[in-house]
Amino acid sequence: MKVAVTHHWLEQFTGxxxxxxxxxxxxxxxxxxxxxxxxxxxxxxxxxxxxxxxxYIQKLPWGKTKYRSYLPLMPTAxxxxxxxxxxxxxxxxxxxxxxVLTRADQLxxxxxxxxxxxxWDLYHNYVQQAGLNRGLSxxxxxxxxxYIRMWDLQASYRVDVFVAISHTVAERIRKTxxxxxxxxxxxVDVDRFNPERPRDDFYFTVSRLVPYKRIDLIVSAFNxxxxxxxxxxxxxxxxxxxxxxYPNVRLLGHQPDDVVTDHxxxxxxxxxxADEDFGIxxxxxxxxGAPVIAYGRGGALETVLHGKTGIHFPAQTEDSLIEAxxxxxxxxxxxxxxxxxxxxxxxxxARFRQEYGTLVEQEWETFMQRRHARHTxxxxxx
Numbered sequence: 151m152k153v154a155v156t157h158h159w160l161e162q163f164t165g166x167x168x169x170x171x172x173x174x175x176x177x178x179x180x181x182x183x184x185x186x187x188x189x190x191x192x193x194x195x196x197x198x199x200x201x202x203x204x205x206y207i208q209k210l211p212w213g214k215t216k217y218r219s220y221l222p223l224m225p226t227a228x229x230x231x232x233x234x235x236x237x238x239x240x241x242x243x244x245x246x247x248x249x250v251l252t253r254a255d256q257l258x259x260x261x262x263x264x265x266x267x268x269x270w271d272l273y274h275n276y277v278q279q280a281g282l283n284r285g286l287s288x289x290x291x292x293x294x295x296x297y298i299r300m301w302d303l304q305a306s307y308r309v310d311v312f313v314a315i316s317h318t319v320a321e322r323i324r325k326t327x328x329x330x331x332x333x334x335x336x337x338v339d340v341d342r343f344n345p346e347r348p349r350d351d352f353y354f355t356v357s358r359l360v361p362y363k364r365i366d367l368i369v370s371a372f373n374x375x376x377x378x379x380x381x382x383x384x385x386x387x388x389x390x391x392x393x394x395x396y397p398n399v400r401l402l403g404h405q406p407d408d409v410v411t412d413h414x415x416x417x418x419x420x421x422x423x424a425d426e427d428f429g430i431x432x433x434x435x436x437x438x439g440a441p442v443i444a445y446g447r448g449g450a451l452e453t454v455l456h457g458k459t460g461i462h463f464p465a466q467t468e469d470s471l472i473e474a475x476x477x478x479x480x481x482x483x484x485x486x487x488x489x490x491x492x493x494x495x496x497x498x499x500a501r502f503r504q505e506y507g508t509l510v511e512q513e514w515e516t517f518m519q520r521r522h523a524r525h526t527x528x529x530x531x532x
Contacts, residue, residue, distance in 0.1 A: 153180040154236040158245040160187045165430045169336045170242045183231045186217045225301045249305035257517045260309040264427045265326040269298045316428045316449045337502035338433045345439025345491040347415045352378040354417035359385030364423035371468040414438035437494035439487035459490045
């Protein structure tokens with residue numbers, strides 16, 4: 151059995167690349183086909199040990215760094231990969247990686263982080279926030295996204311088995327593609343945290359500072375509460391968030407992993423206000439023994455147990471978050487670090503490798519049995 155792996159792009163080592171790395175640990179000889187590869191950001195990673203084949207976008211002007219500008223070319227770029235020599239194709243996909251062309255005698259299993267949200271369920275939000283709801287450039291952009299939707303739906307037919315990162319994403323796959331999906335939660339490095347350290351009196355959040363993460367909401371809520379909050383992260387929203395913050399809010403910018411780990415292990419609680427497909431950081435916080443105050447939507451409903459390992463606040467508003475923080479401050483809910491840590495262990499890397507490896511093995515066996523049955527039937531009919 152010859153195996154190839156496809157991945158949307160290799161820019162930075164984030165949650166998707168962590169899952170890719172665990173997949174590659176099961177198939178150490180598999181090459182990786184991807185739109186672009188920023189090799190310098192993967193030094194020392196298992197991914198760098200594999201053969202990496204990039205698309206023609208890598209060779210276009212600024213294609214390696216400004217690849218998102220080439221969105222209209224991505225469908226054709228992914229379709230140019232010739233995977234004819236392989237028996238099994240494993241796509242790791244949040245965009246176009248599932249769209250590779252395969253034959254009937256090849257099995258394609260897609261681990262899907264989400265259907266393309268800016269083209270589907272977040273389309274209207276994206277168009278409005280990007281100012282694409284007016285003018286000639288807006289019309290062109292909306293036409294491109296319409297084309298992306300049509301291509302993405304057609305590309306979903308090329309996948310034999312969908313695997314979703316959460317039940318939230320599985321529902322989105324069912325709505326978008328009318329396909330069922332198995333659920334295997336992504337791997338989280340839970341072993342890097344020590345849940346037994348004494349907790350301090352500050353709240354904590356870490357994130358890319360982009361609009362949908364709603365760090366502005368967290369900062370504004372803690373301005374009103376007057377409680378100490380530490381924010382780690384950088385991004386286009388940084389200057390605006392810094393202008394909002396009162397003295398009780400400390401923004402540390404980008405920090406190395408050991409600083410993030412230290413704050414996870416010492417914070418009173420971790421605060422999370424985004425609507426995420428899964429959300430790795432709240433799981434990391436629980437691995438460190440920290441209760442999580444999370445917006446009660448998306449993946450957080452699956453990873454944070456309300457009243458046991460954290461609190462869900464029902465609305466993405468300051469008032470709703472403030473009420474949840476007050477529950478912690480007033481001792482209305484008592485958390486046990488052991489229970490919080492135990493919940494996080496459900497998402498370990500070892501668990502992911504076992505579940506994903508078993509699924510691939512079972513699907514390959516079923517696929518081969520169907521092929522054998524078809525060949526036998528054809529032989530008998532002749």
